[in-house]
Amino acid sequence: MKVTAATALDADSVVDLLVRAFANDNQMRYFFGEVAADRRVLAREFFSILLGARMALGMPAHVLKDEERLAGLVMGYDTRRLAWPSACERRWQMLLERQAGLADRIDRVDQFVGRCAPTESHFYLGVLGVDPACQGRGAGSHLIEAFCRLSDQDPDSQGVFLETAETGNAEYYRKRGFEPAGSIALNESYNLHCLFRPRRKQGGLA
Numbered sequence: 001m002k003v004t005a006a007t008a009l010d011a012d013s014v015v016d017l018l019v020r021a022f023a024n025d026n027q028m029r030y031f032f033g034e035v036a037a038d039r040r041v042l043a044r045e046f047f048s049i050l051l052g053a054r055m056a057l058g059m060p061a062h063v064l065k066d067e068e069r070l071a072g073l074v075m076g077y078d079t080r081r082l083a084w085p086s087a088c089e090r091r092w093q094m095l096l097e098r099q100a101g102l103a104d105r106i107d108r109v110d111q112f113v114g115r116c117a118p119t120e121s122h123f124y125l126g127v128l129g130v131d132p133a134c135q136g137r138g139a140g141s142h143l144i145e146a147f148c149r150l151s152d153q154d155p156d157s158q159g160v161f162l163e164t165a166e167t168g169n170a171e172y173y174r175k176r177g178f179e180p181a182g183s184i185a186l187n188e189s190y191n192l193h194c195l196f197r198p199r200r201k202q203g204g205l206a
Contacts, residue, residue, distance in 0.1 A: 001064055001065070001066050001071060001138070001139065001142050002064070002065055003062050003063070003064050003142060003143065003146040004062065004063060004065070005061065005062055005063075006051070006055060006061040006062060006063045006073065006075070008055070010063050010070070011048075011051060011052070011055075013070050014047075014051060014063060014070065014073050015044055015047050015048045015051065017070055017072070017073065017129060017131050018043070018047040018073065018127065018129040019040055019043050019044050019047065020131065020132055021072075021129035021130055021131065021132060022043060022047075022129060023036070023039075023040065025165065025166065026165035026166055026186075026189070026190040027109075027164070027165035027166075027186075027190070027192070028043050029189075029190065030105060030109075030165060030186045030187065030190050031046070031102060031105055031106060031109075032046075032099065032102070033099070038099075042095070042098065042099060042102075045091070045095050045098075046095060047127070048091075049088055049091050049092055049095065050075065050126065050127060051073075051075060052087075052088055052091075053084045053085065053088040054075045054076070054077075054126075056084075056085045056088065057082050057084070057085070059075070059076065059077050059078060059080075059082075060074070060075060060076055060077070060078060060123070060147060060150055061073070061074075061075040062074050062075070062143065062146055062147070064130075064139055064142055064143050064146075066134065066137075066139075069131075069134075070131065071130065071131050071134040071137075071139045072128070072129055072130035072131060072134065072139045072140065072142075072143050073127065073128075073129050073143070074125065074127065074128045074129075074143040074144070074146065074147045075126055075127050076123060076124045076125040076126040076127070076147065076162075077123065077124040077126065078123055078150065078151075078154060078157070079121040079122065079123065079154060079156045079157050108186075109163075109186070109192060112182070112184050112192065112194075113163050113192075113194060115182070116161075116163075116181045116182035116194035117161050117181075117194070118158060118159065118161060118181075118196060120158040121156045121157055121158060122151070122157055122158050122159050122160065122161050122196070123147070123148075123150065123151035123154070123157050123159070123160045123161070124160075124161050124162065125144075125147055125160050125161070125162040126162070128140060128143055128144065128147075128162075130143070140172070141176065144173075144176055145176075147160065148160050148177075148197060148200070151199060152199055152200050152201075157199055158198065158199050159196055159197050159198040159199045160178075160196070160197045161181070161194070161195070161196045161197075162178070162194070162195055162196075163192055163193065163194045163195070164192070164193055164195070165186060165190050165191065165192050165193070167191065167193070169193075170193040170195060173195050173197075174195065176197070177197045177198075177200075178195035178196060178197040179195060179196055179197070179198070180193065180194070180195055181194040181195055181196045182194045
C-alpha cells in the first residue's frame with residue numbers, strides 16, 4: 001500500500017469512497033438525518049466541498065492505493081487556518097440551505113470541537129475514510145501514521161487533533177496514541193468524542 005498526495009484526477013473516486021465509508025456514520029446521521037438516500041446526496045456534496053477546499057489551499061489530502069485500487073483517504077489542516085476560496089464558501093452556504101437546521105447542527109459541533117481543541121498550534125485530522133472492502137487490512141493505520149508524520153515533521157505543530165461520533169472509532173484512535181480531549185452528547189443517540197495525539201519527537205518518543 002502506498003500513500004500519496006491526492007490530485008484532481010482522484011477527486012471523484014475519493015468522494016465516492018467517502019460516501020460509501022460514511023454511509024452509516026453517526027456524525028453524518030446527526031448532520032443529514034436518518035433517510036439514507038437523502039444522507040448520501042448531502043454527504044456527497046459535503047465531502048466534495050471539503051476535499052476541494054483542502055486541495056485548493058494546499059492542505060493535507062492524501063490517498064492510499066493498493067496497487068491501482070483506491071483504498072482510503074485522509075485529509076485535514078496543517079497548523080495554518082486559512083480562509084476558504086470564495087467558490088468553496090458559496091457551495092458551503094448552498095449546502096447549509098438545503099436542509100432545515102443543518103447550519104445549527106454543524107455550528108454546535110464546531111463550537112464544541114473548538115472548545116476541546118488544543119490552544120497550541122496543531123494539525124487537524126478532519127476526515128479519515130477507508131473503502132469498506134479494504135477495512136481490516138491496516139489501511140486506516142497507514143493513513144493515520146502518514147498524517148501524523150506530517151505533524152511530527154512540522155516544528156510548529158504540537159500534535160494531531162480530531163473528533164469522531166463513533167465510540168468504536170474513538171477506541172481505535174486511543175490504541176494509536178490519541179488521548180481523550182472531551183465528549184458531548186449530540187442527541188439521545190450519538191456522542192461526539194474529541195481526541196489529541198501529542199507530537200512525537202525524533203526517535204518516536206512523545
